[in-house]
Amino acid sequence: MAEADKIAVATGVPSLELMEAAGTAVADEICRRWQPRPVTVLCGPGNNGGDGFVAARLLSEAGWPVKLALSGERDRLRGDAAVNAGRWTGAAEPLDVNVLDGCELVIDALFGAGLARPLSGAALKVVEAVNERSLPCVAVDIPSGVDGNSGQVLGAAVHACLTVTFFRRKPGHLLFPGGGPAGEVVVADIGIPESVLLKIKPLTFANAPLLWLDRYPWPEAASNKYARGHGVVVGGGEMTGAARLASTAARRVGAGLVTIAAPAEAMVVYAAGAPGTLFRPAADDKELAVLLSDPRKNAVLIGPGSGVSETTRLMTLEALRTGRPCVLDADALTVFQDDPQSLFSAIAGPCVLTPHEGEYARLFGCSGDKLFRARAAARQSGATVLIKGADTVIASPDGRAAISVNGPPELATAGTGDVLAGFILGLLAQGMDAFDAACAASWLHGAAAAQFGPGLIAEDIAKTLPTVLRDLKRMP
Numbered sequence: 376m377a378e379a380d381k382i383a384v385a386t387g388v389p390s391l392e393l394m395e396a397a398g399t400a401v402a403d404e405i406c407r408r409w410q411p412r413p414v415t416v417l418c419g420p421g422n423n424g425g426d427g428f429v430a431a432r433l434l435s436e437a438g439w440p441v442k443l444a445l446s447g448e449r450d451r452l453r454g455d456a457a458v459n460a461g462r463w464t465g466a467a468e469p470l471d472v473n474v475l476d477g478c479e480l481v482i483d484a485l486f487g488a489g490l491a492r493p494l495s496g497a498a499l500k501v502v503e504a505v506n507e508r509s510l511p512c513v514a515v516d517i518p519s520g521v522d523g524n525s526g527q528v529l530g531a532a533v534h535a536c537l538t539v540t541f542f543r544r545k546p547g548h549l550l551f552p553g554g555g556p557a558g559e560v561v562v563a564d565i566g567i568p569e570s571v572l573l574k575i576k577p578l579t580f581a582n583a584p585l586l587w588l589d590r591y592p593w594p595e596a597a598s599n600k601y602a603r604g605h606g607v608v609v610g611g612g613e614m615t616g617a618a619r620l621a622s623t624a625a626r627r628v629g630a631g632l633v634t635i636a637a638p639a640e641a642m643v644v645y646a647a648g649a650p651g652t653l654f655r656p657a658a659d660d661k662e663l664a665v666l667l668s669d670p671r672k673n674a675v676l677i678g679p680g681s682g683v684s685e686t687t688r689l690m691t692l693e694a695l696r697t698g699r700p701c702v703l704d705a706d707a708l709t710v711f712q713d714d715p716q717s718l719f720s721a722i723a724g725p726c727v728l729t730p731h732e733g734e735y736a737r738l739f740g741c742s743g744d745k746l747f748r749a750r751a752a753a754r755q756s757g758a759t760v761l762i763k764g765a766d767t768v769i770a771s772p773d774g775r776a777a778i779s780v781n782g783p784p785e786l787a788t789a790g791t792g793d794v795l796a797g798f799i800l801g802l803l804a805q806g807m808d809a810f811d812a813a814c815a816a817s818w819l820h821g822a823a824a825a826q827f828g829p830g831l832i833a834e835d836i837a838k839t840l841p842t843v844l845r846d847l848k849r850m851p
Contacts, residue, residue: 377489379542382574383567393565394422394455398429400563401482401515401539402437405430408537409511411439415478417470417501419485419519420447425456426515427484428463435465443467444474446485446498470497472504481505483533484515488523488545493530502533514538517547518556525744526550526766534558542567546579546746549778551766579746582769582777584850587815592629592805593848601671603631604804608797609663609677609690610637615644617680617705617793620833622652624797625676627837628819630804636666660689667697674700674804678707679793685710691718698724700803700812703758704796705734712737719756725809726758727799729792735762750776759809761799763792767817771810779814782821783828790833795820797837819843 384390405414416431418424424445435441445460445467452460460467468474475481483505485498494502502520505512512535517523520532523545538557540548547553548560580586594603606625610618615637622633626649635645636657645654657663666672675694681687688710694701701724708730711718715738730738741751745762749770752760761769767779798816807815823839824831 378575379567379571382571386568386570388566388568391455391458393567394425394459395429396565397426397515397541397563398459399433400541400565401426401430401513402433404537404539404561404563405434405480405482405513406437409480411437412479413440413442413477414480414482415474416441416443416482417474417485417519418443418445418467419498420445420452420456421487422454422456423484423487423515424452425454425459427482428456428459430482430484430515431465432459432463441465442474442478444470444501446470470501472500475501475504475508475510478510481510481512482515483512483519483535485519487516488547490519490522490529494520495530499531502531506531506534511536514557516540517545518553521547521553521556522744523547525746526553527744528552528556532556537561539563541565542571543577544581546778549581549766549780550745550768551764554766554780578774578776580775580777582767582779582781582814582818584818584847586777587807587811588847588850590807590811591815591847592802592807594629600631603629604674604801604806605632605634605672606630606800606804607666607672607675608633608635608679608800609657609675609681609694610635610641610645611680611682612638612641612658614680614682615641616790619645619648619652620790620793620837621676621679621797621800623649624794624837625801625804626651627840628798628801628816630674630801633801634666634672636663657690659686660693663690663693667694667699672699674702674800676702676704676796676800678702678704679796681706683709692721695721695723695726700725700809702727702729702796702799702803704729704792708734708738715739719758722757725803726756727761727803727809727813728752728756728758729761729763729796729799729813731763731792746770746776746778750774759813761813761817763795769810769813769817775810777814779817779821781818781825783825783831785827785829785831786821786824788832791820791824791836794833794836819847
């Protein structure tokens with residue numbers, strides 16, 4: 376945000392006008408939701424506090440009883456914050472928990488997205504008191520205590536019911552744990568030109584159709600099943616459900632054909648499933664190589680239900696050797712925990728790795744916030760990496776990253792990861808690149824689960840997908 380402000384000012388937008396617009400947006404959102412009531416505005420020593428002074432002034436002028444507390448000395452404020460402090464005709468009380476007495480609404484304008492150290496002293500005590508008293512709170516830009524770049528909570532964070540941010544959301548609004556305290560997030564237009572994005576060239580995105588929809592592989596009038604790709608799901612001999620879930624998902628998202636490749640003795644189980652899914656025996660890497668000698672089989676998923684074994688490791692390497700798009704999930708990741716470099720060295724084509732946090736730790740062992748870890752893993756492996764969770768992060772080796780937050784908590788049930796892997800496979804088979812396929816699959820997965828709602832089990836996601844796809848196709 377600081378960079379966007381700086382570029383906007385360089386293009387001729389006065390910084391004082393930006394601050395006035397920010398404070399006005401906060402006051403407007405409050406007036407839309409609440410009737411006048413005692414409000415305490417908590418102002419920090421920087422521009423976030425300046426926004427708070429503007430909001431306090433405007434609410435007071437609108438007849439709200441406003442109390443303002445300032446962290447630090449008023450005469451030490453600088454720049455636009457000092458100007459707006461001068462426009463505030465009321466008192467600026469020292470920051471202390473007592474300023475919360477009698478208030479029915481709090482405006483948190485202590486610290487913005489650039490906070491770099493844990494809260495301490497009076498700021499920490501006041502934030503904890505706001506939370507302990509369960510006071511309705513509106514955060515300016517981002518809840519104080521949340522790192523805007525990582526979503527990490529630095530010591531403590533105020534729990535807001537509403538956050539008013541500016542120009543664009545920050546990663547901290549989306550990534551957990553910081554995304555939780557943000558509550559509802561409203562993005563206000565404060566006059567920063569859209570052209571600023573061309574200079575910033577952002578590499579981090581909220582995952583939404585706008586990011587990939589113009590490249591989504593809708594079938595064309597002259598399409599046939601072969602033109603829509605042929606995905607291969609490498610299944611296990613015992614845990615057959617995972618491969619069946621994935622293959623159904625790949626078909627439902629549009630793959631023209633899907634073959635399950637698994638030990639011959641499991642054929643009866645697989646054949647009793649969806650009749651539109653093909654089956655070919657492949658018990659080891661040599662048999663898989665024969666199957667993949669057919670160039671029409673253009674994308675491979677391995678890992679769901681495969682088992683942690685040398686056979687799985689060799690079959691994974693064989694799939695990667697072809698250079699065709701691959702999705703590696705679950706056991707296909709775990710089998711390389713003792714020698715991850717042998718996996719990374721074998722990646723010869725488009726590849727998506729889909730670890731959950733435990734699998735990530737076993738394979739990469741990198742520490743840091745989720746966005747940093749996903750990017751580090753993508754660079755290290757040369758693959759697109761999707762770290763699953765309530766805040767799924769998808770990262771490309773070229774530095775791009777997207778954060779998915781549309782998945783409901785009902786996705787925390789067995790088999791949903793297999794469905795996600797199948798969606799990615801189906802999109803890769805239809806020609807989407809690895810990053811787009813992972814982003815689109817993650818969003819569709821969350822949207823279908825949310826559409827179904829409570830009572831969701833893994834099988835319901837693919838069944839609900841057509842409704843989501845119909846709505847998606849109607850988007851401009």
